[in-house]
Amino acid sequence: MRVVLDSTEIVADYRMASGPFRALKEGIESFGFSLHLPCLVIAEVLNRYRRGVQEAVERDRAAHQSLRRFLWEGAPDTPPPIHSIDGLADAYGELLRLRLSALGVRELPYPQVSHETLVQRALSGRKPFSSDGQKGYRDALIWEGVLELASSGDEAIVFVTTNASDFAKDGELHPELAADVVARDIPVERVRLRLGLSAFSDTYLKPRLSRRALLSGEDQRLREPGVYDRFLETLQLAYREQLEMIIGTSPAIPTGWRPVVHSVRPADEPLMVEVKSVAVFPSGSLLVSAETEVLVDFAIRQLNITMNGATAAFHATLDFILDPTSGDVTAPNLRSARLVHREGSRIIHP
Numbered sequence: 001m002r003v004v005l006d007s008t009e010i011v012a013d014y015r016m017a018s019g020p021f022r023a024l025k026e027g028i029e030s031f032g033f034s035l036h037l038p039c040l041v042i043a044e045v046l047n048r049y050r051r052g053v054q055e056a057v058e059r060d061r062a063a064h065q066s067l068r069r070f071l072w073e074g075a076p077d078t079p080p081p082i083h084s085i086d087g088l089a090d091a092y093g094e095l096l097r098l099r100l101s102a103l104g105v106r107e108l109p110y111p112q113v114s115h116e117t118l119v120q121r122a123l124s125g126r127k128p129f130s131s132d133g134q135k136g137y138r139d140a141l142i143w144e145g146v147l148e149l150a151s152s153g154d155e156a157i158v159f160v161t162t163n164a165s166d167f168a169k170d171g172e173l174h175p176e177l178a179a180d181v182v183a184r185d186i187p188v189e190r191v192r193l194r195l196g197l198s199a200f201s202d203t204y205l206k207p208r209l210s211r212r213a214l215l216s217g218e219d220q221r222l223r224e225p226g227v228y229d230r231f232l233e234t235l236q237l238a239y240r241e242q243l244e245m246i247i248g249t250s251p252a253i254p255t256g257w258r259p260v261v262h263s264v265r266p267a268d269e270p271l272m273v274e275v276k277s278v279a280v281f282p283s284g285s286l287l288v289s290a291e292t293e294v295l296v297d298f299a300i301r302q303l304n305i306t307m308n309g310a311t312a313a314f315h316a317t318l319d320f321i322l323d324p325t326s327g328d329v330t331a332p333n334l335r336s337a338r339l340v341h342r343e344g345s346r347i348i349h350p
Contacts, residue, residue, distance in 0.1 A: 005160050006161035017331060019332060033204075053088050128140055143177065286322040288322050314339060318332055
């Protein structure tokens with residue numbers, strides 16, 4: 001099986017360290033998957049990383065300038081750290097190359113498609129172009145690369161992207177793109193689409209793994225405070241932005257203010273983790289699907305002004321990797337998180 005990644009997957013996890021990437025690595029090593037990345041995707045990822053760093057630095061500087069008018073003589077006036085955008089971008093480029101090399105990525109060259117073909121496609125508003133033909137040039141190049149790869153052998157291709165609006169309809173490959181496959185005399189079932197690496201893992205990896213119930217000793221180890229604490233710390237670092245976004249949708253958060261997560265802690269004592277399924281990687285590591293409830297401590301902030309702290313309760317559904325020997329919990333993949341009402345949870349106005 002040949003897997004082609006869109007830039008959306010790497011931009012969602014620049015370090016490529018989450019559970020879905022770990023699962024993909026296991027699939028490559030154990031089941032003969034091959035990973036292909038268009039050169040354009042690599043260029044897009046590097047460009048979006050640089051722009052993201054630039055925007056973050058500019059937001060910090062603007063917030064500091066806004067704060068200064070509230071300060072008085074002698075008040076601390078500490079500017080935000082000055083990051084080298086070029087330095088960070090160059091360092092990330094090296095990290096990306098190392099991660100791709102470790103996955104055995106095969107780069108796809110730019111496709112041999114004429115300008116006339118792309119112009120006609122844009123003018124007709126055919127996917128992956130927008131209906132007015134104004135957007136979609138790079139997506140069209142990526143799609144042409146997928147078609148060229150499909151023409152080069154009989155092995156199935158799975159194109160993984162979360163760009164559903166341009167590539168999919170009802171969760172499957174858009175009919176206009178499926179028509180391109182048929183027009184190239186390629187069996188339509190040879191080219192498949194999955195919306196995200198988690199969906200890819202559910203369809204093509206998890207069914208290949210052996211399954212069993214969590215053994216009593218492993219179950220107890222998962223509930224040990226040290227193991228669970230490491231999980232909570234990893235969850236906080238990896239999904240802080242997502243948790244902040246969900247909290248920010250609450251009507252109790254005033255307009256113009258945003259939540260800032262400080263910590264994630266267990267909602268109950270003793271610690272409760274409801275294990276739904278366990279799959280065993282050939283390496284011996286366990287892929288655990290579970291549900292748990294956590295309390296998220298946060299404050300709300302406007303510019304650099306922080307107001308009252310509060311706590312929100314979340315019901316989280318997630319996958320993670322468990323090393324049955326060391327008890328290490330790594331590569332969490334938060335599949336869903338929803339606010340729940342429970343005692344001790346409070347979201348308050350400033």
